[in-house]
Amino acid sequence: MFKKILIANRGEIAVRIIRACNEMGIQTVAVYSEIDKDALHTQMAGEAICIGPAKSKDSYLNMQNILSATVLTGAEAIHPGYGFLSENSKFTQMCEECNIKYIGPNSQNIDNMGNKLKAREMMINAGVPVVPGSDGAIDSEAIAISSAQRIGYPVMIKASAGGGGRGIRVVRKEEDLISAYNTAKSESKTAFGDDTMYMEKFIEEPRHIEFQILADEHGNVIHLGERDCSVQRRNQKVIEEAPGAVMTEELRKQMGEVAVKAARSINYKSAGTIEFLLDKYGKYYFMEMNTRIQVEHPITEMITGVDLIKAQIRIASGEALPYKQEDIKIQGHAIECRINAENPNRNFMPCPGEIKSIHIPGGYGVRIDSAAYQGYKIPPTYDSMIGKLIVHGIDREEALCKMRSALGEFIIEGVDTNIDFQFKIVNNENFIKGNFDTSFISKEFQDL
Numbered sequence: 001m002f003k004k005i006l007i008a009n010r011g012e013i014a015v016r017i018i019r020a021c022n023e024m025g026i027q028t029v030a031v032y033s034e035i036d037k038d039a040l041h042t043q044m045a046g047e048a049i050c051i052g053p054a055k056s057k058d059s060y061l062n063m064q065n066i067l068s069a070t071v072l073t074g075a076e077a078i079h080p081g082y083g084f085l086s087e088n089s090k091f092t093q094m095c096e097e098c099n100i101k102y103i104g105p106n107s108q109n110i111d112n113m114g115n116k117l118k119a120r121e122m123m124i125n126a127g128v129p130v131v132p133g134s135d136g137a138i139d140s141e142a143i144a145i146s147s148a149q150r151i152g153y154p155v156m157i158k159a160s161a162g163g164g165g166r167g168i169r170v171v172r173k174e175e176d177l178i179s180a181y182n183t184a185k186s187e188s189k190t191a192f193g194d195d196t197m198y199m200e201k202f203i204e205e206p207r208h209i210e211f212q213i214l215a216d217e218h219g220n221v222i223h224l225g226e227r228d229c230s231v232q233r234r235n236q237k238v239i240e241e242a243p244g245a246v247m248t249e250e251l252r253k254q255m256g257e258v259a260v261k262a263a264r265s266i267n268y269k270s271a272g273t274i275e276f277l278l279d280k281y282g283k284y285y286f287m288e289m290n291t292r293i294q295v296e297h298p299i300t301e302m303i304t305g306v307d308l309i310k311a312q313i314r315i316a317s318g319e320a321l322p323y324k325q326e327d328i329k330i331q332g333h334a335i336e337c338r339i340n341a342e343n344p345n346r347n348f349m350p351c352p353g354e355i356k357s358i359h360i361p362g363g364y365g366v367r368i369d370s371a372a373y374q375g376y377k378i379p380p381t382y383d384s385m386i387g388k389l390i391v392h393g394i395d396r397e398e399a400l401c402k403m404r405s406a407l408g409e410f411i412i413e414g415v416d417t418n419i420d421f422q423f424k425i426v427n428n429e430n431f432i433k434g435n436f437d438t439s440f441i442s443k444e445f446q447d448l
Contacts, residue, residue, distance in 0.1 A: 001317050002026055002077045002101070006070045007041070009081030010060060012371045012387050013293070014041035017079050020309040029073045031066060033059035035379045040371040047073055054381045060084045063091050070100055077101035077316060079309075083383070086292040087114050087163075103316040105270045105291050112266060113289040117160040117198045123286045126265035128258055131277065131285040133200035144181045147199050148174065154202035157181050159188035159195070165235025166191045170202050203285065205437040206277040208232065209244055210290075211259035212300045213272045214311055218320045221263050223256040223274075224304045225330050227296055231425065233348070233441045239425060240296040241335045242303050245396060245434035246278070255284055260325075262286065271297075271312045280437075295338070295388070298369060302334035302392040333399040334392045337407065337426075339370075340384045343416040352380035356414030361406035365392040365399075378415060386417065396434075400426055421445075 004027040007014045014030060018041060021028045030045035035054035042048040049069045052059035059065070061084055070078055078100055080086035086104065089111040095102040104110075113119045117137060123130050134147040137160065148155045148171065157180055159167025167188035169180035181197065189195035208229045215221040228244035229237045243252070259274035273290040297308045306328070315321070341351045354377045360368050370387025372378075378386065389406055393399035407423045425431055428444055 004029065004075040005077045005079055006073065006075040007079050008066050008085055010036055010039060010041060012369045013081040015044060015371045016369055017081060017309055018044045020307065024310060029075050031069055035381055040373060049073065063094055067094060067098055077103055079103040082292050082295055089114065101316055103312050105268055109266055109268055110291045113291050115160050116158060116162060116288055117196065119289060122266060123262060126262060128262045128286045129284065131200040131203060134198050138197045138199050141178050141181060144177060148177055151199060151201050156200050156202040157184045158198055158200060159184060159192060160198055161192040161194040162188060168235060203277045203279050205280050207246060208438055209278045210273045210275040211256055213259060213263045213274060214321060215263050215268045215270065216315045216321045217269050217318055220321045221260050222321065222325045222328060223259050224300050224306055224328055226252060227299055229296065230436055230438050231440050232438050239337050240299055242299040243330055270315055271308055296336050298367060298388060298390045299334035299336045302390060303330050303332055304328055332392055332394050333396040334390060335399045335403050337389045337403065337422040339386045339389055340418045341378050341386050341415045342384050342418055344418050344421040350384040351416040352378045353415045355412060359411040361409035365402055366406050400432065
């Protein structure tokens with residue numbers, strides 16, 4: 001087992017990893033930008049080292065400085081968390097070359113799955129169902145037109161290197177195709193430095209269902225059930241729950257086996273997520289694979305009892321998974337609300353600033369993953385997420401009751417937050433009944 005791990009991240013996920021390491025008796029090193037000097041993760045780690053100015057490109061994306069900090073502090077491994085360098089194959093390769101253990105999959109896995117077009121082709125070859133789409137890249141307007149005619153409208157134009165909802169456009173009729181294609185292509189070039197595009201059939205009223213995977217270096221691959229991440233705004237998740245309200249045991253078994261098959265087909269090792277679209281007829285299609293820990297990983301932990309961060313660390317150290325598929329039992333229901341410093345009434349505009357006071361909800365089955373504290377100044381430089389509110393109940397009804405209670409008790413003063421908006425969602429009649437898909441927020445909250 002590692003003696004010391006450097007956490008190449010910030011915010012709640014850095015705090016989460018530090019806590020897991022402390023429980024495992026592993027020393028920790030935090031890295032921080034100049035604006036994050038007083039951040040909670042820097043105070044909790046055994047050591048903290050500044051890696052550059054506030055801008056991400058100069059600090060949390062500065063591979064050379066992070067590797068130098070790792071060598072300087074004698075850390076043997078790097079945990080990337082999510083975001084920043086967590087799906088950067090170049091950084092993973094640099095770690096490999098420097099003989100520093102990267103807590104995650106190898107650079108080839110990240111490279112293959114990070115390219116959505118390549119991932120799609122690999123899944124087709126593995127016999128995993130994918131959304132009907134283009135034959136390879138769409139590299140001209142003429143090919144875009146012919147591909148859309150063959151697939152049938154509506155279609156979705158997607159960036160091969162995309163993520164976070166960028167480089168994506170839905171096109172419902174041919175006269176809108178070229179404009180959408182060129183806009184998505186330009187957006188992808190700006191965001192990812194790659195304007196390779198492809199096309200898929202747009203699945204109407206889908207659920208976004210993802211399966212958590214764990215795979216070790218000894219050939220063991222299991223799944224830990226699914227998460228329903230359908231409540232989204234502009235392709236960004238807002239609320240997640242596990243298990244999915246529409247899932248049956250048979251469907252879970254089928255999709256879980258396909259998810260394991262997908263991970264095995266690329267010789268995957270570490271924690272990862274196979275993401276599917278589930279249509280209203282019960283058909284499911286591979287969408288993408290995330291080769292890192294997910295923001296919403298706590299709800300899987302709550303229903304399975306498996307600490308996913310510790311599992312990642314143990315896999316990276318060479319240990320075999322201590323459980324088989326039949327050992328994984330789903331107990332109860334968990335829901336996660338992402339709490340952001342933003343104003344929903346002003347187009348969800350981020351709201352950096354000082355937290356004047358904060359009251360954290362508690363009680364049996366209530367969990368907060370956050371790096372916020374009274375007096376903490378939320379910087380304008382990074383993501384607006386303050387933390388995650390997670391609840392666990394014996395069933396979905398109890399979990400919803402706990403979430404309503406916890407949101408009502410959660411008070412943050414000094415900055416605007418989306419707590420009231422989350423409260424509206426969990427009290428929405430269609431959400432309570434489980435009648436929602438990825439267009440839920442745009443349908444139910446048209447005034448925002």
